[in-house]
Amino acid sequence: MMKIEAIIQPSRFESVKDGLREIGVEGMTVTEARGHGRQKGHTEVYRGREYTVDLLPKIKLEMVLPDALVSRAVDTILKTAKTGKIGDGKIFVSRVEEAIRIRNEERGENAL
Amino acid sequence: MGTILVAAVSLSAQQTPAFPAVPSMTGASFATPETSKAVSEKLAQLDKDVKAAQSAGDNAWMLVSAALVLMMTGPGLALFYGGLVRRKNTLAIMMQSFALMALITVLWALVGYSLCFGGNGPVIGSFEHAFLRGVGAEPNPDYAGTIPQATFMVYQLMFAIITPALITGATAERMKFSGTVLFLTLWCLVVYAPLAHMVWGKGGLLNAAGGRFPCLDFAGGTVVHISSGVSALVCALYLGKRTGYPKQPMPPHSLVLSFIGACLLWVGWFGFNAGSALAASSLATSAFVATHFAAAAAALGWSAAEWLKNGRASALGAISGAVAGLVAITPASGFVGPMPALAIGLIAGVVCYWMVTKVKAIFGYDDALDAFGVHGAGGTIGALLTGVFAQQVINPIFGAGKDVGGLDGHWGQVGNQLVGVLLAWVIALVGTLVLLKIVDLLTGLRVPEEHEIAGLDITQHGEEAYNLEA
Numbered sequence A: 001m002m003k004i005e006a007i008i009q010p011s012r013f014e015s016v017k018d019g020l021r022e023i024g025v026e027g028m029t030v031t032e033a034r035g036h037g038r039q040k041g042h043t044e045v046y047r048g049r050e051y052t053v054d055l056l057p058k059i060k061l062e063m064v065l066p067d068a069l070v071s072r073a074v075d076t077i078l079k080t081a082k083t084g085k086i087g088d089g090k091i092f093v094s095r096v097e098e099a100i101r102i103r104n105e106e107r108g109e110n111a112l
Numbered sequence B: 001m002g003t004i005l006v007a008a009v010s011l012s013a014q015q016t017p018a019f020p021a022v023p024s025m026t027g028a029s030f031a032t033p034e035t036s037k038a039v040s041e042k043l044a045q046l047d048k049d050v051k052a053a054q055s056a057g058d059n060a061w062m063l064v065s066a067a068l069v070l071m072m073t074g075p076g077l078a079l080f081y082g083g084l085v086r087r088k089n090t091l092a093i094m095m096q097s098f099a100l101m102a103l104i105t106v107l108w109a110l111v112g113y114s115l116c117f118g119g120n121g122p123v124i125g126s127f128e129h130a131f132l133r134g135v136g137a138e139p140n141p142d143y144a145g146t147i148p149q150a151t152f153m154v155y156q157l158m159f160a161i162i163t164p165a166l167i168t169g170a171t172a173e174r175m176k177f178s179g180t181v182l183f184l185t186l187w188c189l190v191v192y193a194p195l196a197h198m199v200w201g202k203g204g205l206l207n208a209a210g211g212r213f214p215c216l217d218f219a220g221g222t223v224v225h226i227s228s229g230v231s232a233l234v235c236a237l238y239l240g241k242r243t244g245y246p247k248q249p250m251p252p253h254s255l256v257l258s259f260i261g262a263c264l265l266w267v268g269w270f271g272f273n274a275g276s277a278l279a280a281s282s283l284a285t286s287a288f289v290a291t292h293f294a295a296a297a298a299a300l301g302w303s304a305a306e307w308l309k310n311g312r313a314s315a316l317g318a319i320s321g322a323v324a325g326l327v328a329i330t331p332a333s334g335f336v337g338p339m340p341a342l343a344i345g346l347i348a349g350v351v352c353y354w355m356v357t358k359v360k361a362i363f364g365y366d367d368a369l370d371a372f373g374v375h376g377a378g379g380t381i382g383a384l385l386t387g388v389f390a391q392q393v394i395n396p397i398f399g400a401g402k403d404v405g406g407l408d409g410h411w412g413q414v415g416n417q418l419v420g421v422l423l424a425w426v427i428a429l430v431g432t433l434v435l436l437k438i439v440d441l442l443t444g445l446r447v448p449e450e451h452e453i454a455g456l457d458i459t460q461h462g463e464e465a466y467n468l469e470a
Helices: A010-022 A069-081 B002-014 B024-026 B033-084 B085-116 B150-173 B178-198 B221-239 B255-277 B282-310 B315-328 B338-363 B371-389 B411-440 B449-454 B454-463
Strands: A004-009 A028-034 A041-048 A048-051 A056-065 A089-095
Touching: A004 A010, A004 A028, A004 A069, A010 A028, A010 A056, A010 A069, A028 B150, A041 A089, A048 B024, A048 B150, A048 B371, A056 A069, A056 B338, A069 B315, A089 B002, B033 B255, B033 B338, B085 B150, B085 B454, B150 B178, B150 B221, B150 B315, B150 B371, B178 B221, B178 B411, B178 B454, B221 B315, B255 B282, B255 B315, B315 B338, B371 B411
Parallel strands: none
Antiparallel strands: A004 A056, A004 A089, A028 A056, A041 A048
16 A cells, blocks of 8 residues: 655646546545745735745645555656646655554555 | 786685795786785795705715715725734724724714814814704704704714724734723824814814814815824834734735725715715715715826836735825815816825835834825825815805915915814824823733734634634
């Protein structure tokens, strides 16, 4: 089991979600996030006072997948989330020790 | 046809007179003592009916105007200011406006109205109308001869409400609720009442009709905007900056609220300025037109200045500009035509932009929502320009054929305006400083720093504007 965390542009979210569903990803957790990497923020001016907004709105997707699905999921995210500009985000992949479904206490990949 | 008419008149003259104008038209034979008595009675009745009709029209407009001016405070100003503060101070600033709607109303009934419009002293009113004694259906010919004095009283009350509410823009996000309401209640008695009486009251020092220095202030450039704007500056200096200002970003939390508020202010201002004609007259129309044109020109002026400086025209800039124009046209609205109104608006829009973006930064005072930059500066510009642009063709206030402002050739009026402006500045400066000292001793003025960080909604009122999980 692997966990994929992807931080993407809000504008790409719908395509990413649809792409993942097409390849059989059945569940995910989505968070509206703020952050920045190399992308610089922008300035806002209110009555002459300038504010630099460097934490930009992003979407964070989290999903835990069976090993067999991981590389296809990563490829799908890469394909659907890319605009080619700075600020497209990142994907983190990590190993997951255990998964437990709370309702019936199923464990492992069955719980996904 | 003529004979039928004559027959009818001769008949009716013996019973109830129905055509009072006819006898004089048809010859002396009808002018018997009975008919002339009947005619004069009928004329008197007609005179009464005409007056009643005019009074009904004027009263309808003045009651609507009073309601419009109240709408400027709540929701207008409350939304405008409410959107400009950070989320944690939204209810606190709105509550300050609302509290004044209640407090000043009670104060007005007890002594406020009387101190502004009672008696005929040069500086302040009297207790003649304390507890609204003698204020009822009968007009007060000193102020508005065609409407019940109670209408005039309640209309003026709405001005007394919004004026102190404007000051809360400078004290926003850091002043205690207790200190705010005590200070602003006292301020209404110590600063507003004498200024209102001097400028508008019978026998007042600055009264345009017969004062020592006849100062033109149609709807409150000195009484409302200079008084509140200058007091706001004193408050900002006395209180000190908000914690974190100017390093920490403090952007408006909802320009949508501010936008709605500013649009309500614009509409309400028609009651404020056109209503100041105190009648549904052509002068009210003139003031209405001037008000609207000045607001539009000022919105364009501010936006253009901003576009040149930042390369963009912001929504906040456009609505701030409109408010600045409305402020500046306030004293001039009943004295100038549409073209001077455009000029006054344009000038106010650009100057107020410069005040809030440049001057505030240079001196470093924290006039949080720019009460001084817009109302103090806009009011001062408007009061002075009134002396330049006022014309007798619009309002022959000094009598038929007498020049009014500089455009008429009476440049001395600019000097009178200057006296009014200076006096308003001095009363606001001194009165506010003394009251702040007193209230500081009684209740304290500023919230503790940890309360300021947590926000005034929670710490002053025990509630939050946005309970998103609820």
